Amino acid sequence: MTPEPFGARLRHAMDTRGPLCVGIDPHASLLTSWGLGDDVAGLERFTRTVVEALADRVAVLKPQSAFFERFGSRGIAVLEKAVEEARAAGALVLMDAKRGDIGSTMAAYAATYLDKDSPLFSDAVTLSPYLGFGSLRPALDAAAVSGAGVFVLALTSNPEGPEVQRATAADGRPLAQVMLDHMAAENAGATPLGSVGAVVGATLADAGVDLAVNGPLLAPGIGAQGATPADLPRVFGAAVRNVVPSVSRGVLRHGPDASGLREAAARFADEVRTAVPES
Numbered sequence: 001m002t003p004e005p006f007g008a009r010l011r012h013a014m015d016t017r018g019p020l021c022v023g024i025d026p027h028a029s030l031l032t033s034w035g036l037g038d039d040v041a042g043l044e045r046f047t048r049t050v051v052e053a054l055a056d057r058v059a060v061l062k063p064q065s066a067f068f069e070r071f072g073s074r075g076i077a078v079l080e081k082a083v084e085e086a087r088a089a090g091a092l093v094l095m096d097a098k099r100g101d102i103g104s105t106m107a108a109y110a111a112t113y114l115d116k117d118s119p120l121f122s123d124a125v126t127l128s129p130y131l132g133f134g135s136l137r138p139a140l141d142a143a144a145v146s147g148a149g150v151f152v153l154a155l156t157s158n159p160e161g162p163e164v165q166r167a168t169a170a171d172g173r174p175l176a177q178v179m180l181d182h183m184a185a186e187n188a189g190a191t192p193l194g195s196v197g198a199v200v201g202a203t204l205a206d207a208g209v210d211l212a213v214n215g216p217l218l219a220p221g222i223g224a225q226g227a228t229p230a231d232l233p234r235v236f237g238a239a240v241r242n243v244v245p246s247v248s249r250g251v252l253r254h255g256p257d258a259s260g261l262r263e264a265a266a267r268f269a270d271e272v273r274t275a276v277p278e279s
């Protein structure tokens, strides 16, 4: 049977749960402030607490792979369990791994995150296109087969991004626009939403590019990096209904109690609803 495409599953989740994505970023400083050790036991407890508190209510949970990888194989085991439990509780899992490499290596990354039989299979994964958009083909194809999605970096939330992403390509377009145009081509004709998303920081003064990719727009940078939901209409303009606002530390710092995490996520969700009533 053909799996339901990620874009359709995400649209449904956004419509029923609201569009908020909460990141699972077990910073050493957060483990400490939660009264946990900066070790695998602390990582496991932190991650389980976030999943149990939020996976039944937010549209997307976004584990940041780096914070699990730093504990080696035991950290990856925690990540695998989190992915499984979050999906079982109804959240879509976006693995934030920002993979990007030559095509033959991309095929291995695709097998890791986008093959249904992989222990790290996720609903979607973040990818970097700056080895050339075409290098992502193995991941795009694997995602289409398994009904998964990808989020491709376009304009990231960090201040260093514009040096590369706003540079002018040979044909005069900003490099980010080149990537966005590729995404739009991948999503052409998809309804209600394509499965190839773009990452566009909520921290931007304004996007300054055409965001009509017919796919979701992941907007990190809310909370700790200084952006707020009120910034979304300005940055995303007409594309704002497709925005998945993402916040990690802004929610996580309200742990370790599940109630603190839930209340913080609910506050951000309310602010998003106020700023983007049509979301």
Ligand SMILES: O=c1ccn([C@@H]2O[C@H](COP(=O)(O)O)[C@@H](O)[C@H]2O)c(=O)[nH]1
Binding pocket: 023, 025, 064, 096, 155, 156, 157, 158, 199, 200, 201, 220, 221, 222, 223, 224, 225, 246, 247, 248, 249, 250
């Ligand atoms: O442009 C980007 C792409 C990804 N990220 C990731 O999102 C979270 C942000 O965490 P906060 O605590 O909400 O700042 C983190 O995992 C980043 O790697 C991003 O910030 N910007």
